[in-house]
Amino acid sequence: MQQSQFNLRVPLPESQEVFLMNTLTDAQLIVSEDVAGLLDRLVDAPESLAPELLDTDTREALVTLTEHGFIVPSRDADREALNKFFTDYREDTEQLRVTVLTTLQCNFACDYCFQGDHGDHNKHADKMSLDESARLAAWIEGRLDELHPKRLTITFFGGEPLLNIPVIYDQAERAKKACDARGVTLALGIITNGLLLTEELVDRLLPYGLGYVKVTLDGDRETHNEMRPLRGGQGTFDRIIENVRKVAGKVRIAVGGNFDAKSVESFPALLDFLKDQDFAGKLSKVAFKPVVRERQIAKNIIPLTVVTDKPLNGTCMTAAGSGGSSICDTCSFVDEQMSHLREETKKRGFPTVDGVHMGPCEIHKKHAYTIGPNGATYACPGFTGEPTLSTGHIDGRSESWRMSAAERFEHLAAWHNCGDCAFIPVCAGGCSVASHTELGDMNTPTCHKPSFESALVSLAHAAASVS
Amino acid sequence: MAKIKVIKSGKETAKPQNFCPWVIDSDDPAPQK
Numbered sequence: 001m002q003q004s005q006f007n008l009r010v011p012l013p014e015s016q017e018v019f020l021m022n023t024l025t026d027a028q029l030i031v032s033e034d035v036a037g038l039l040d041r042l043v044d045a046p047e048s049l050a051p052e053l054l055d056t057d058t059r060e061a062l063v064t065l066t067e068h069g070f071i072v073p074s075r076d077a078d079r080e081a082l083n084k085f086f087t088d089y090r091e092d093t094e095q096l097r098v099t100v101l102t103t104l105q106c107n108f109a110c111d112y113c114f115q116g117d118h119g120d121h122n123k124h125a126d127k128m129s130l131d132e133s134a135r136l137a138a139w140i141e142g143r144l145d146e147l148h149p150k151r152l153t154i155t156f157f158g159g160e161p162l163l164n165i166p167v168i169y170d171q172a173e174r175a176k177k178a179c180d181a182r183g184v185t186l187a188l189g190i191i192t193n194g195l196l197l198t199e200e201l202v203d204r205l206l207p208y209g210l211g212y213v214k215v216t217l218d219g220d221r222e223t224h225n226e227m228r229p230l231r232g233g234q235g236t237f238d239r240i241i242e243n244v245r246k247v248a249g250k251v252r253i254a255v256g257g258n259f260d261a262k263s264v265e266s267f268p269a270l271l272d273f274l275k276d277q278d279f280a281g282k283l284s285k286v287a288f289k290p291v292v293r294e295r296q297i298a299k300n301i302i303p304l305t306v307v308t309d310k311p312l313n314g315t316c317m318t319a320a321g322s323g324g325s326s327i328c329d330t331c332s333f334v335d336e337q338m339s340h341l342r343e344e345t346k347k348r349g350f351p352t353v354d355g356v357h358m359g360p361c362e363i364h365k366k367h368a369y370t371i372g373p374n375g376a377t378y379a380c381p382g383f384t385g386e387p388t389l390s391t392g393h394i395d396g397r398s399e400s401w402r403m404s405a406a407e408r409f410e411h412l413a414a415w416h417n418c419g420d421c422a423f424i425p426v427c428a429g430g431c432s433v434a435s436h437t438e439l440g441d442m443n444t445p446t447c448h449k450p451s452f453e454s455a456l457v458s459l460a461h462a463a464a465s466v467s
Numbered sequence: 468m469a470k471i472k473v474i475k476s477g478k479e480t481a482k483p484q485n486f487c488p489w490v491i492d493s494d495d496p497a498p499q500k
Contacts, residue, residue, distance in 0.1 A: 027477020032470040061469040068477035362486040463474045
């Protein structure tokens, strides 16, 4: 018997207890120090744990630790359980997930999006036609009949998805009909810049299963307006806030935000502003993440703003993945800021991510698809900027380059390079998009271990405070 | 004295799912079993 590789612990000195977590089973315990000591004895003095030497309490404690996954028969058993976990996650058919890029056009000119207001991007950017939408709906029906999932989740994304509302309505109506006919639950979500968000849209989509709308605010009013102006340069903050105010009672509203080295300091002011709004209590999630840069640049330069000569082919830059990498000098900056903003968010009482349960993400799910406006399929929204990484097409065309890309994603397992890190089950090697765009290899882990570690401490103290 | 408080069981409860924490940061409520 030995300790699981996936055990984590946080001492709680005030109560002379220890918070234990196993990331594979997601067990979370608060134990007395002598119980945590039993795990050490497994390593240091296993002979002292012979049953005949133990009292009833200790024997029961060992049984409980084993039941929750903290003690495993061997390292091989741990590895086997991890492989099973990823296989089950990948093959799971309970849910079919489809992210639909209704258009690659955008009405914003975000500071960190290279398209910005440059050139005539919108004139040429793809937009899904109603014919393509009908073909997509038929493709989704095919997947439903193949998988028999309990739930279909469609997320609308872009570009700016609300620049193509007819396709959103079309997809919602067709999906609802298909799901009702098969006894499948339909859930819809929209990730939008919020400018065109209206009550009419929400009211119309609620009966089809609209579960949430996520809008993006990149800092306080002044910073956001600088970071996310309209293509004509006008600010967008006030209108987004007013739109959110109108729909906040009707549907879950999540607020996201992308920070970089120059904007990060304005986020606490944004949180204060949100806290003062009448809809503050209705926000379902507030969470911020770093802006990506597209490739590694020289050391000694804070590389959080996009440095690229290659726009994401129209996909919202929000989809470019996270900044930071295992080899970058400023990772600690990103991790520190993510942790800091998470704590600031919690301090103001907003629901947010706990920072520990970050994955595995949908790229590791076989039955999760992203669909571009022209019907090409992708492994996740972050790869839609690279048509050569399309994994297929809804018209079923068989092309060797797409099959080859699909094969690459099928075997994606960056965590194989993560050694015996205890966070593998909740991280899976990090964001593959960031690995691909920043490190040039989607199988190289993008490591944010310091951020996980500080989040774990927070989780432990939160558990201790309610236990 | 051995003391164990179970905050979250590791036996049968579903893990929270976070489908896209890094890229689009979707807000799907985690399916609970």
